[in-house]
Amino acid sequence: MTRKAARLAGWKAHVNHVQAPKAMAFWLTDQMSLTRKLIQRCGHFRVQRLMQGHARVLADERAILQLPRRVAVQQREVLLRCDEQPVVYAHTVVPLSATAADWPFFGRLGDRSLGTTLFGDPRVQRGQLEYARLPVGHPLMLRAAAAIGMTLTTPLYARRCLYRRHRGWLLVTEVFLPQIAGIAQSVLALS
Numbered sequence: 001m002t003r004k005a006a007r008l009a010g011w012k013a014h015v016n017h018v019q020a021p022k023a024m025a026f027w028l029t030d031q032m033s034l035t036r037k038l039i040q041r042c043g044h045f046r047v048q049r050l051m052q053g054h055a056r057v058l059a060d061e062r063a064i065l066q067l068p069r070r071v072a073v074q075q076r077e078v079l080l081r082c083d084e085q086p087v088v089y090a091h092t093v094v095p096l097s098a099t100a101a102d103w104p105f106f107g108r109l110g111d112r113s114l115g116t117t118l119f120g121d122p123r124v125q126r127g128q129l130e131y132a133r134l135p136v137g138h139p140l141m142l143r144a145a146a147a148i149g150m151t152l153t154t155p156l157y158a159r160r161c162l163y164r165r166h167r168g169w170l171l172v173t174e175v176f177l178p179q180i181a182g183i184a185q186s187v188l189a190l191s
Helices: 022-029 034-040 114-120 138-150 180-190
Strands: 046-054 072-080 084-095 125-126 130-134 156-165 166-176
Touching: 022 156, 022 166, 022 180, 034 046, 034 072, 034 114, 034 130, 072 138, 084 125, 084 130, 084 138, 084 180, 138 156, 138 166
Parallel strands: none
Antiparallel strands: 046 072, 072 084, 084 166, 125 156, 130 156, 156 166
16 A cells, blocks of 8 residues: 555445444444543543644645635544544634634643544534545554554445535544453443
């Protein structure tokens, strides 16, 4: 795979296109808040903020955000932890054209969950989920690996969703880390 191809995820509108195992499809396709779903399945849930600030939009985020080129955006990266195990790497971007009235809480989230805020605000419109198997060289794979201090040698499943509030867009991408398998297996045993 070329370096350029590794930067693109090939996002799909249907989960079947990424050939996710049943346990992973359970996580990818659920329409409820991922935060709520994780809280229900672990003893202690927490959000670990990794960074928040300006960065260049990723190549495969530009089109969905309707940006003319790879410009700066407001970016937030966190790990979602269940019983201190990192299970999801989440990456959120907001175009700089969005106003404080569009996403007034975004800059003040700290270690709080974005999902709780998005699902609790009736003014937020949620788009359709998209799915991908991120290639090993994809920027989000590299960032996730650095965040958990692991070398990731196989693709990871991810989903993303575009949200709108007033006239501002916000894109959330959730990358499911290998540690999610422990939670996913316990979910399969219950179903």
